[in-house]
Amino acid sequence: MSPNTLKIALAASVALNLFAVAAGVTVMVGQARVENRVESQHRGPRVPFRMMLESMDPTVRDRVRQELRATAMASRPDFDEARTARRAAITAAAAEPYDADQVRTLLEQSRTAELRGRSRLENDAVTVLGTLDVDDRRALSVILARNGGRNGRHGRDRKTLREAPATPVAP
Structure with missing residues (x-):
């Protein structure tokens, strides 16, 4: 060739x-x-939290919204702590000299804080669900899903999240 x-x-x-x-x-x-x-x-289908509440009696709806908002606000410091520890772990992982033990410790702190917040959200949601009649409980039970029934990775945009009632979901 x-x-x-x-x-x-x-x-x-x-x-x-x-x-x-x-x-x-x-x-x-x-x-x-x-x-x-x-x-x-x-x-x-994923149903927005507001739509889940529409079928409820207005007094029940307001009470549920207030209780879940209070739970979300009480859990917020745990999730803030988890994000802060995760950011610190990322920074520590990129730092010189590399300290694997410090990175592991920060990641463990982040997981612990997130689990603490998630536990609070879930336990309080179960308590609220226990106060509802069967139809309302059925409609609202999807809040126990790990994704919280949100659309996409982060659900709605930040502006909508500020205006919407708080739902017991982890960031």
């Missing part, structure tokens, strides 16, 4: 391999999207 023929064969081989890699990536991304869609359909 001549050198030109080898160069052409090599170029064709590289082009074919690039095409195969691109096709494989496309298939994997498409499969991940399909799996996400199927998973979201199995979870059912």
